[in-house]
Amino acid sequence: MAIEGDTKDWTWVLHRRCEECGVEAGREDPASVPALLRDAVGRWQEVLRRPDATVRPDDSTWSPLEYAAHVRDVCGVFDGRLRLMLEQDGPTFPNWDQDAAAVEGDYEHEAPARVGEELAAAGAAVADAFAAVPLERWQRRGVRSNGSEFTVETLSQYFIHDVLHHLHDVRR
Structure with missing residues (x-):
C-alpha cells in the first residue's frame, strides 16, 4: 500500500513546541545545531x-529505514538551501517533494548499512556547513517555493526539528 504524502506546513514548529516529539525548535541556538545533528546521526546509526x-509498523507508516533515507536526503536538501542563502541574496529554493523522492528513491528497498553510511556523510557535510556560518550571516534570508521565508537561523532550527522529529517517529 502506498503511504499518503504529508501536506502539512510544519513551519509552525519555529513558534511553538511540537506536541508530537517535544522539540522546541525556535528555542534552539543555531550554534548548537551541528552538535545536535552529529548526536542525532549517531542515534540514526543505532536505529x-x-x-x-526494514519493517513498517503499519500500512500507512514508513519503516525506520525509510525515515532514515528521508533524513539522509533532508540533510542534502538543507545543505543546498544553506549554501544558496550564503551565496545569493534572497534566493528561492527549488521545490523538493519529499514524498516523490521516497518513491523515486525506493526508500523501502534500500540497504540499511548503505543508508547509514550515506546519512553519516550527508549529516557531517551539513553539520560542518552550519558550523562554518559566521555570526553576521545568520540573518540572511531565503524563501521556500511555497513562499515561507527563512533566515539561516530559522532554517537551522526547522532542519533540526525534522531530524529529531523523525527519531521520535521511529522510537514509538
Whole structure:
C-alpha cells in the first residue's frame, strides 16, 4: 500500500513546541545545531542496526529505514538551501517533494548499512556547513517555493526539528 504524502506546513514548529516529539525548535541556538545533528546521526546509526529497521509498523507508516533515507536526503536538501542563502541574496529554493523522492528513491528497498553510511556523510557535510556560518550571516534570508521565508537561523532550527522529529517517529 502506498503511504499518503504529508501536506502539512510544519513551519509552525519555529513558534511553538511540537506536541508530537517535544522539540522546541525556535528555542534552539543555531550554534548548537551541528552538535545536535552529529548526536542525532549517531542515534540514526543505532536505529538502522535494529532488526526491525526494514519493517513498517503499519500500512500507512514508513519503516525506520525509510525515515532514515528521508533524513539522509533532508540533510542534502538543507545543505543546498544553506549554501544558496550564503551565496545569493534572497534566493528561492527549488521545490523538493519529499514524498516523490521516497518513491523515486525506493526508500523501502534500500540497504540499511548503505543508508547509514550515506546519512553519516550527508549529516557531517551539513553539520560542518552550519558550523562554518559566521555570526553576521545568520540573518540572511531565503524563501521556500511555497513562499515561507527563512533566515539561516530559522532554517537551522526547522532542519533540526525534522531530524529529531523523525527519531521520535521511529522510537514509538
